[in-house]
Amino acid sequence: MGKTIVLNLSDVKLKGNILDVGESFGVIYNISKEIMEEISVDYVNGDNNDILKEGEYDTCTMFFCLSRMWNSSIRLKLIEEVSKYIKAGGELFIWDINKEVRDMINNKIVAVLPSGNLKEFEFKNLNPIIKSNMEENEKLLEKYYKIEETKLWEDIHFIRGRKI
Template identity: 60%
Template sequence: MGKTLVINLEDIDLKGDILDVGQENFGVIYSISKEIEDELSLDYIFSENKSELKSSEYDACTFFFNLNRFWSSIEKEKLIKEVSSYVKENGEIFIWDINKDRGKVFNNKIKVILPNNRIKEFTFKNLNPVISSSIEEVKKIISKYFNIEEVKLWEDIFFIRAKKIDMAIKIE
Protein backbone atom coordinates (compact mmCIF):
# COMPACT_ATOMS: atom_id res chain seq x y z
CA MET A 1 0.00 0.00 0.00
CA GLY A 2 1.09 3.52 -0.75
CA LYS A 3 0.65 6.67 1.25
CA THR A 4 -2.25 8.16 3.20
CA LEU A 5 -3.98 11.02 1.36
CA VAL A 6 -6.20 13.46 3.25
CA ILE A 7 -9.32 15.10 1.84
CA ASN A 8 -10.90 17.85 3.93
CA LEU A 9 -14.65 18.08 3.23
CA GLU A 10 -15.59 20.14 6.27
CA ASP A 11 -16.48 23.14 4.14
CA ILE A 12 -18.24 21.39 1.24
CA ASP A 13 -21.73 22.82 0.91
CA LEU A 14 -24.15 20.39 -0.72
CA LYS A 15 -27.70 21.75 -0.73
CA GLY A 16 -31.04 20.58 -2.06
CA ASP A 17 -31.62 17.42 -4.02
CA ILE A 18 -28.38 15.55 -4.67
CA LEU A 19 -27.63 12.97 -7.34
CA ASP A 20 -24.73 10.78 -6.33
CA VAL A 21 -23.12 9.01 -9.29
CA GLY A 22 -21.65 5.63 -8.56
CA GLN A 23 -22.38 2.62 -6.50
CA GLU A 24 -19.49 2.79 -4.09
CA ASN A 25 -18.74 6.12 -2.48
CA PHE A 26 -17.82 4.84 0.97
CA GLY A 27 -20.75 6.71 2.57
CA VAL A 28 -18.92 10.02 2.27
CA ILE A 29 -21.50 11.93 0.24
CA TYR A 30 -24.32 10.69 2.45
CA SER A 31 -22.38 11.78 5.55
CA ILE A 32 -21.76 15.28 4.17
CA SER A 33 -25.37 15.70 3.03
CA LYS A 34 -26.79 14.43 6.29
CA GLU A 35 -24.75 16.95 8.26
CA ILE A 36 -25.96 19.86 6.15
CA GLU A 37 -29.68 19.19 5.82
CA ASP A 38 -32.24 17.49 8.00
CA GLU A 39 -34.47 16.93 4.97
CA LEU A 40 -32.17 14.91 2.74
CA SER A 41 -32.99 13.90 -0.80
CA LEU A 42 -30.06 11.84 -2.05
CA ASP A 43 -30.52 9.64 -5.10
CA TYR A 44 -28.02 7.28 -6.64
CA ILE A 45 -27.65 6.71 -10.36
CA PHE A 46 -27.72 3.08 -11.46
CA SER A 47 -28.73 1.65 -14.81
CA GLU A 48 -31.96 0.23 -13.37
CA ASN A 49 -33.28 3.56 -12.05
CA LYS A 50 -32.46 5.87 -14.98
CA SER A 51 -36.11 6.13 -16.04
CA GLU A 52 -36.96 7.60 -12.61
CA LEU A 53 -34.17 10.18 -12.95
CA LYS A 54 -35.41 11.58 -16.27
CA SER A 55 -38.32 13.26 -14.50
CA SER A 56 -36.10 14.75 -11.78
CA GLU A 57 -33.92 17.81 -11.58
CA TYR A 58 -31.12 17.98 -9.05
CA ASP A 59 -29.44 20.91 -7.33
CA ALA A 60 -26.12 19.07 -7.15
CA CYS A 61 -24.42 16.01 -8.57
CA THR A 62 -21.44 14.25 -7.02
CA PHE A 63 -18.78 11.93 -8.39
CA PHE A 64 -16.61 10.49 -5.63
CA PHE A 65 -13.78 8.43 -7.14
CA ASN A 66 -15.97 7.17 -10.03
CA LEU A 67 -14.57 8.50 -13.30
CA ASN A 68 -11.20 6.76 -12.93
CA ARG A 69 -12.86 3.41 -13.62
CA PHE A 70 -13.76 4.28 -17.21
CA TRP A 71 -11.48 3.12 -20.00
CA SER A 72 -11.92 6.08 -22.32
CA SER A 73 -12.72 9.78 -22.45
CA ILE A 74 -15.72 8.94 -24.61
CA GLU A 75 -17.26 6.86 -21.80
CA LYS A 76 -16.58 9.60 -19.25
CA GLU A 77 -18.09 12.26 -21.49
CA LYS A 78 -21.18 10.16 -22.21
CA LEU A 79 -21.86 9.84 -18.47
CA ILE A 80 -21.18 13.51 -17.70
CA LYS A 81 -23.40 14.63 -20.58
CA GLU A 82 -26.21 12.40 -19.36
CA VAL A 83 -25.83 13.56 -15.77
CA SER A 84 -25.84 17.20 -16.88
CA SER A 85 -29.38 16.68 -18.17
CA TYR A 86 -30.51 15.82 -14.62
CA VAL A 87 -28.92 18.91 -13.03
CA LYS A 88 -30.97 22.12 -12.74
CA GLU A 89 -29.83 25.33 -14.37
CA ASN A 90 -27.24 26.82 -11.97
CA GLY A 91 -26.95 23.42 -10.30
CA GLU A 92 -23.49 22.24 -9.38
CA ILE A 93 -21.32 19.23 -9.99
CA PHE A 94 -18.64 18.10 -7.53
CA ILE A 95 -15.93 15.67 -8.60
CA TRP A 96 -13.24 14.08 -6.46
CA ASP A 97 -10.99 11.60 -8.22
CA ILE A 98 -7.47 10.34 -8.72
CA ASN A 99 -4.89 11.85 -11.05
CA LYS A 100 -3.22 8.79 -12.54
CA ASP A 101 -1.18 8.40 -15.71
CA ARG A 102 -1.43 5.40 -18.01
CA GLY A 103 1.10 2.80 -16.90
CA LYS A 104 0.72 3.69 -13.21
CA VAL A 105 -1.39 2.18 -10.44
CA PHE A 106 -3.10 3.79 -7.46
CA ASN A 107 -3.21 1.99 -4.11
CA ASN A 108 -3.51 4.42 -1.23
CA LYS A 109 -5.34 4.97 2.00
CA ILE A 110 -7.80 7.88 1.88
CA LYS A 111 -8.65 9.80 5.03
CA VAL A 112 -11.70 12.05 4.68
CA ILE A 113 -12.37 14.79 7.22
CA LEU A 114 -16.15 15.31 7.44
CA PRO A 115 -18.19 18.01 9.17
CA ASN A 116 -18.18 17.87 12.99
CA ASN A 117 -14.59 16.53 12.96
CA ARG A 118 -15.69 13.05 11.98
CA ILE A 119 -13.28 10.99 9.90
CA LYS A 120 -13.84 8.21 7.37
CA GLU A 121 -10.94 6.10 6.18
CA PHE A 122 -10.78 3.63 3.33
CA THR A 123 -8.30 2.14 0.91
CA PHE A 124 -8.80 3.05 -2.73
CA LYS A 125 -7.25 1.04 -5.53
CA ASN A 126 -7.05 1.37 -9.26
CA LEU A 127 -4.53 -1.27 -10.24
CA ASN A 128 -5.27 -1.19 -13.96
CA PRO A 129 -2.18 0.26 -15.67
CA VAL A 130 -4.08 0.78 -18.95
CA ILE A 131 -6.56 3.28 -17.47
CA SER A 132 -5.62 6.91 -17.08
CA SER A 133 -7.48 9.48 -15.01
CA SER A 134 -6.34 13.04 -15.38
CA ILE A 135 -7.59 16.36 -14.11
CA GLU A 136 -6.97 17.95 -17.53
CA GLU A 137 -9.09 15.34 -19.31
CA VAL A 138 -11.98 15.78 -16.86
CA LYS A 139 -11.77 19.59 -17.02
CA LYS A 140 -11.97 19.44 -20.82
CA ILE A 141 -15.09 17.25 -20.67
CA ILE A 142 -16.79 19.17 -17.85
CA SER A 143 -16.28 22.54 -19.52
CA LYS A 144 -18.65 21.52 -22.33
CA TYR A 145 -21.57 21.33 -19.90
CA PHE A 146 -20.53 23.29 -16.80
CA ASN A 147 -18.60 26.45 -15.90
CA ILE A 148 -15.65 25.38 -13.80
CA GLU A 149 -15.55 27.44 -10.61
CA GLU A 150 -12.96 25.68 -8.47
CA VAL A 151 -10.12 23.26 -9.14
CA LYS A 152 -7.72 21.74 -6.64
CA LEU A 153 -4.97 19.21 -7.17
CA TRP A 154 -2.94 17.76 -4.34
CA GLU A 155 -0.75 14.70 -4.34
CA ASP A 156 -2.61 12.23 -6.61
CA ILE A 157 -6.16 13.53 -6.01
CA PHE A 158 -8.13 16.30 -7.65
CA PHE A 159 -11.36 18.20 -6.97
CA ILE A 160 -13.51 20.10 -9.44
CA ARG A 161 -16.61 22.16 -8.63
CA ALA A 162 -18.60 23.55 -11.54
CA LYS A 163 -21.96 25.20 -12.20
CA LYS A 164 -24.29 24.09 -14.98
CA ILE A 165 -24.15 26.20 -18.12
CA ASP A 166 -27.34 27.68 -19.49
CA MET A 167 -27.23 25.93 -22.87
CA ALA A 168 -29.21 28.76 -24.56
CA ILE A 169 -26.38 31.14 -23.70
CA LYS A 170 -23.71 28.57 -24.63
CA ILE A 171 -25.14 28.14 -28.14
CA GLU A 172 -25.20 31.87 -28.95
Protein backbone atom coordinates in the same frame (compact mmCIF):
# COMPACT_ATOMS: atom_id res chain seq x y z
CA MET B 1 -1.13 -0.86 0.17
CA GLY B 2 0.16 2.45 -1.13
CA LYS B 3 0.11 5.72 0.70
CA THR B 4 -2.49 7.36 2.93
CA ILE B 5 -4.00 10.56 1.56
CA VAL B 6 -5.96 12.98 3.73
CA LEU B 7 -8.81 14.65 1.84
CA ASN B 8 -10.15 17.74 3.60
CA LEU B 9 -13.89 18.00 2.91
CA SER B 10 -14.63 20.12 5.99
CA ASP B 11 -15.78 23.11 3.91
CA VAL B 12 -17.99 21.18 1.46
CA LYS B 13 -21.57 22.39 1.30
CA LEU B 14 -24.01 20.41 -0.85
CA LYS B 15 -27.42 21.94 -1.46
CA GLY B 16 -30.87 20.74 -2.49
CA ASN B 17 -31.63 17.40 -4.12
CA ILE B 18 -28.39 15.50 -4.62
CA LEU B 19 -27.59 12.96 -7.31
CA ASP B 20 -24.64 10.80 -6.24
CA VAL B 21 -23.09 8.99 -9.20
CA GLY B 22 -21.02 5.89 -8.54
CA GLU B 23 -19.83 4.45 -5.27
CA SER B 24 -19.05 7.23 -2.81
CA PHE B 25 -17.92 5.03 0.10
CA GLY B 26 -20.55 6.69 2.34
CA VAL B 27 -18.75 10.04 2.19
CA ILE B 28 -21.39 11.99 0.25
CA TYR B 29 -24.20 10.65 2.44
CA ASN B 30 -22.31 11.66 5.59
CA ILE B 31 -21.57 15.15 4.25
CA SER B 32 -25.22 15.56 3.27
CA LYS B 33 -26.70 14.41 6.56
CA GLU B 34 -24.39 16.70 8.52
CA ILE B 35 -25.43 19.76 6.52
CA MET B 36 -29.15 19.25 5.99
CA GLU B 37 -31.87 18.29 8.41
CA GLU B 38 -33.84 16.51 5.69
CA ILE B 39 -31.71 14.92 3.02
CA SER B 40 -32.61 13.77 -0.43
CA VAL B 41 -29.74 11.86 -1.96
CA ASP B 42 -30.34 9.55 -4.91
CA TYR B 43 -27.63 7.08 -5.77
CA VAL B 44 -27.25 5.97 -9.33
CA ASN B 45 -25.30 3.30 -11.07
CA GLY B 46 -26.11 1.89 -14.49
CA ASP B 47 -28.89 -0.33 -13.13
CA ASN B 48 -31.26 2.21 -11.58
CA ASN B 49 -31.14 5.38 -13.67
CA ASP B 50 -34.77 4.80 -14.72
CA ILE B 51 -35.87 6.40 -11.40
CA LEU B 52 -34.31 9.75 -12.31
CA LYS B 53 -36.22 12.75 -13.62
CA GLU B 54 -34.67 15.26 -15.99
CA GLY B 55 -33.82 18.63 -14.50
CA GLU B 56 -34.66 17.55 -10.94
CA TYR B 57 -31.32 17.77 -9.14
CA ASP B 58 -29.62 20.84 -7.69
CA THR B 59 -26.31 19.06 -7.11
CA CYS B 60 -24.49 16.08 -8.58
CA THR B 61 -21.48 14.39 -7.02
CA MET B 62 -18.96 12.06 -8.64
CA PHE B 63 -16.64 10.65 -6.01
CA PHE B 64 -13.71 8.68 -7.47
CA CYS B 65 -15.94 7.67 -10.38
CA LEU B 66 -14.43 8.99 -13.62
CA SER B 67 -11.00 7.42 -13.11
CA ARG B 68 -12.56 3.96 -13.16
CA MET B 69 -13.71 4.39 -16.77
CA TRP B 70 -11.58 3.14 -19.65
CA ASN B 71 -11.35 6.32 -21.70
CA SER B 72 -12.48 9.90 -22.10
CA SER B 73 -15.31 9.07 -24.53
CA ILE B 74 -16.96 6.87 -21.89
CA ARG B 75 -16.45 9.61 -19.29
CA LEU B 76 -17.99 12.16 -21.65
CA LYS B 77 -21.05 9.95 -22.18
CA LEU B 78 -21.55 9.75 -18.42
CA ILE B 79 -21.20 13.52 -18.05
CA GLU B 80 -23.71 14.08 -20.89
CA GLU B 81 -26.16 11.63 -19.30
CA VAL B 82 -25.84 13.09 -15.82
CA SER B 83 -26.19 16.64 -17.13
CA LYS B 84 -29.75 15.89 -18.26
CA TYR B 85 -30.77 15.43 -14.63
CA ILE B 86 -29.15 18.56 -13.20
CA LYS B 87 -31.11 21.81 -13.16
CA ALA B 88 -29.76 24.79 -15.09
CA GLY B 89 -27.46 26.58 -12.64
CA GLY B 90 -27.02 23.37 -10.63
CA GLU B 91 -23.61 22.26 -9.42
CA LEU B 92 -21.39 19.30 -10.22
CA PHE B 93 -18.75 18.23 -7.69
CA ILE B 94 -16.00 15.85 -8.77
CA TRP B 95 -13.34 14.33 -6.55
CA ASP B 96 -11.01 11.90 -8.28
CA ILE B 97 -7.51 10.55 -8.52
CA ASN B 98 -4.86 11.69 -11.00
CA LYS B 99 -3.75 8.49 -12.69
CA GLU B 100 -1.33 8.01 -15.56
CA VAL B 101 -1.04 4.98 -17.85
CA ARG B 102 0.84 2.17 -16.08
CA ASP B 103 0.05 3.60 -12.61
CA MET B 104 -1.38 1.16 -10.11
CA ILE B 105 -3.37 2.87 -7.35
CA ASN B 106 -3.98 1.21 -4.00
CA ASN B 107 -4.32 4.00 -1.45
CA LYS B 108 -6.05 4.60 1.83
CA ILE B 109 -8.13 7.79 1.74
CA VAL B 110 -9.05 9.57 4.96
CA ALA B 111 -11.84 12.08 4.34
CA VAL B 112 -12.28 14.84 6.93
CA LEU B 113 -16.02 15.61 7.03
CA PRO B 114 -17.61 18.99 7.91
CA SER B 115 -18.32 17.71 11.44
CA GLY B 116 -14.64 16.88 11.94
CA ASN B 117 -15.41 13.15 11.82
CA LEU B 118 -13.24 10.97 9.63
CA LYS B 119 -14.38 8.52 6.98
CA GLU B 120 -11.71 6.08 5.81
CA PHE B 121 -11.79 3.89 2.74
CA GLU B 122 -9.44 2.11 0.39
CA PHE B 123 -9.34 3.20 -3.25
CA LYS B 124 -7.91 0.82 -5.83
CA ASN B 125 -7.42 1.19 -9.54
CA LEU B 126 -5.06 -1.49 -10.76
CA ASN B 127 -5.88 -1.13 -14.47
CA PRO B 128 -2.62 -0.07 -16.15
CA ILE B 129 -4.37 1.21 -19.28
CA ILE B 130 -6.56 3.89 -17.67
CA LYS B 131 -5.43 7.51 -17.62
CA SER B 132 -7.41 10.21 -15.82
CA ASN B 133 -6.49 13.67 -14.55
CA MET B 134 -7.90 17.07 -13.69
CA GLU B 135 -7.06 18.72 -17.03
CA GLU B 136 -8.80 16.01 -19.07
CA ASN B 137 -11.86 16.09 -16.83
CA GLU B 138 -12.09 19.88 -17.08
CA LYS B 139 -12.06 19.62 -20.89
CA LEU B 140 -14.89 17.06 -20.78
CA LEU B 141 -16.99 19.43 -18.65
CA GLU B 142 -16.49 22.66 -20.62
CA LYS B 143 -19.45 22.13 -22.99
CA TYR B 144 -21.93 21.77 -20.12
CA TYR B 145 -20.38 23.52 -17.11
CA LYS B 146 -18.59 26.69 -16.13
CA ILE B 147 -15.66 25.61 -13.94
CA GLU B 148 -15.86 27.64 -10.73
CA GLU B 149 -13.26 25.94 -8.54
CA THR B 150 -10.43 23.43 -8.78
CA LYS B 151 -8.11 22.04 -6.10
CA LEU B 152 -5.34 19.50 -5.99
CA TRP B 153 -4.35 17.44 -2.92
CA GLU B 154 -1.39 15.21 -3.65
CA ASP B 155 -2.84 12.82 -6.27
CA ILE B 156 -6.49 13.83 -5.80
CA HIS B 157 -8.23 16.57 -7.73
CA PHE B 158 -11.47 18.44 -7.12
CA ILE B 159 -13.60 20.24 -9.71
CA ARG B 160 -16.75 22.25 -9.02
CA GLY B 161 -18.74 23.38 -12.03
CA ARG B 162 -22.06 25.15 -12.56
CA LYS B 163 -24.34 23.87 -15.30
CA ILE B 164 -24.65 26.33 -18.17
